[in-house]
Amino acid sequence: MSKQDITYGTQKRHMGMRAAKTLSNTAVYIILAVISVIWLIPFVFIVLESFRCECHYQVGYIIPQKWGFTNYIELFQKTDFPKWYLNTFIIALFTAVIQTFIVLCMSYTLSRFRFKMRKALMQFMLILGFFPGMLTMIILYRVLKDIGLTQEHAVPGLILVYVASSGMGYYVSKGFFDTIPKSLDEAARIDGATRAQVLFRIILPLAKPIVIYTILTAFMAPWGDFVFAKYISFGASAGMNVAVGLNSFLSLDQIMNKYTLFCAGGVVVAIPVVILFLCLQRYYVEGVTGGAVKG
């Protein structure tokens, strides 16, 4: 075999490899594109429906014949939607603040303090976390009803429900705190800081991604919750959040008049979440993956 043959053979093999690579890439991209289209259809559908003005019920086509904001205007003027929206916002905001505070304190404690039964407590919370929250539904309702925090007064009740078990969500932030050297705590304590000052002035500024991650998850859970909100508000419109309220549009007697309003509501609910994520996604990704990297 001459040198030329070898070179030619190598070139051919290279070309073969390149072609195979292009082919497999194309296949992968096509599959991914199909998946994302399937995934996006409901969203596009809802947005289009929300701008449809010719009628309020379901039709057999997707693109509206008459475009406009009537659905949005009706939603805010003729239904309880503004109340639900405000309810949801209050619940999510309070939950985010209180839950973040509890989770971060809990994580710091479990990361830095050594006390009796610490391991047992962590394992207990881990196992407890495996049970679905729904299991507590009946007793929770009973308790909240007795102290008068259901139906019209569901908002504080729901905040209580969401915040109550928040300490158990310590894993991610504890993992992150564990990577921050303990000598920083010690140096700060010798410098005259209390444990709380160590947490708020040294640890949290270093754990910014995890703080934002915790706030986001704490905000998101009640923002989209349906089950707890549904049974604690128990049919009282004044205590509903957006998910429960909008769901009532889909009941048999209302769906003919309010189907497009439901779609408009869906879009309005998504707006703050999208804005939040756009602003904070950099931290969010860092927060999810950051725990594994030594800080």
Added chain:
Amino acid sequence: MASVKLTNVKKIYDNNVVAVHDFNLDIKDKEFVVFVGPSGCGKSTTLRMVAGLEEISDGTVEIDGEVVNDLQPKDRNIAMVFQNYALYPHMTVYDNIAFSLRLKKVPEDVIYAKVTNAAEILGITQYLMRKPRALSGGQRQRVAIGRAMVRDSKVFLMDEPLSNLDAKLRNQMRAEIILLRQKLDTTFIYVTHDQTEAMTLGDRIVIMKDGYIMQVGTPMEVFEKPSNLFVAEFIGAPKMNVLKTNLVKEGDRYFVTPCGAKIEVTGYKEKLLAEKGVQGGEILLGARPEHIVLADGPAENAIPCKLEVNEMMGSELHLHVFSEDGTRWIVRVPTIDLSEEQRQHLTNGADLYITFEGKAMHFFDPETEKNLIYGEE
């Protein structure tokens, strides 16, 4: 500025491991005390108990006459420098140094004066606005020292502050710590595993092993009068040569008989042995490498050896030799004392004779490993 007193201090961990046994020490005001020992000897644990970062299992720690066992670190009025610097990464150098003062709500103009003064002393003024990650190891350590300096604390604690630096920088920083000590004029407790640091820095050295104090003394004391074999081998580099041999008493005179040679114990050592009433018998003989000399040729007091390794250190040679019975010795020979002829002779496998001065010997009990002269009863 304060005295520190540790009385029967003990540290027992949850798994019943005893890290520090009955630690007793009186540190005088403005004294520089160094805790030294191999890793795991309890030196850092003891320091951390003084700092309040580690709970004291038993005994008391007093600072300036006040028992501080139950005080938080922040209430003990101490400053500490850590091995890994422990600078706050999200703050500038200025903020790092100012942190403790801000917690105390000191007025900003006072803080400014103190921080810039400390920075000037440490030569880090041009880095004040930088974040710690933009600094080299030596600069970071200076910032850590600066942070401790501005607190005007009673006791200055240092936990292996030079261990993370390279050899050259370590020597330089060591000298700077000596200067700093002169400027601050306060009580220092310094932890290290490096005997050179201990010897050069300390007014007194506390040598520890397995949670016990082996000896407390000035650098000269622990070097010349080691109370036991551990201290003798730990202090001094290269370490002391030790071998089992016999001490023979002939009338008023003492002789040792290593490897068939017979070397007389002379000078004050002989007198001290006699005073202690030491009879002959099997002993562990210690001789520091720098006290061993090359003999001219065969003699009663010379041990025939073969040269195995010749390490050229510049100003001196470290000769690794072994005698007929297999004992290995390290001999330190100043190069300036050697003729060209002698230097050429010192090749691997060369035959040579070593001996040592009678007054430079150390004698240890083979069972208790205590120094027969200086060991405590």
